Amino acid sequence: MDASHSTVDVPGPRPAPAPPQSRARRLAGPALTLASAALALAYVGAVDPNEPGHYPVCPLFRLTGILCPGCGGLRSAHAFAHGDLITAFGANALAVVGYFVFAGFMVLWLVRAWRGGPAPRFALRRPYWWAIGVLALVFVVVRNLPFGSALAP
Numbered sequence: 001m002d003a004s005h006s007t008v009d010v011p012g013p014r015p016a017p018a019p020p021q022s023r024a025r026r027l028a029g030p031a032l033t034l035a036s037a038a039l040a041l042a043y044v045g046a047v048d049p050n051e052p053g054h055y056p057v058c059p060l061f062r063l064t065g066i067l068c069p070g071c072g073g074l075r076s077a078h079a080f081a082h083g084d085l086i087t088a089f090g091a092n093a094l095a096v097v098g099y100f101v102f103a104g105f106m107v108l109w110l111v112r113a114w115r116g117g118p119a120p121r122f123a124l125r126r127p128y129w130w131a132i133g134v135l136a137l138v139f140v141v142v143r144n145l146p147f148g149s150a151l152a153p
Contacts, residue, residue: 072153
């Protein structure tokens with residue numbers, strides 16, 4: 001073995017840890033994300049998707065007549081922006097659940113950023129992703145059957 005290829009750890013000074021970030025810097029990420037989502041929701045709240053011509057039609061619905069998991073999502077967001085949760089839930093129940101999951105995640109992120117903790121990770125294990133996929137698939141199947149018409153927009 002050639003001595004020139006061996007590695008040796010030489011003790012020495014370790015790099016200093018990064019200085020803590022200011023509160024304003026920690027809050028920038030969640031604040032910008034929340035502002036972007038609020039701006040998008042305000043736009044959908046102002047431009048009614050129930051009036052034709054403002055938004056494109058779902059291509060899956062247009063070609064097949066099948067409601068996808070997102071069909072009614074803009075109408076749901078419009079009703080949600082106006083505080084009408086019952087109409088929002090009727091337009092797309094899965095989207096309303098998503099709004100509340102997003103809100104919970106944002107609260108957690110903002111609190112952690114305020115306190116100086118680590119940003120929350122949204123990493124789910126594979127079984128949870130499968131469960132979410134199955135839930136979305138069941139939602140699609142049920143809302144396209146006659147007895148699930150209450151879930152159709």
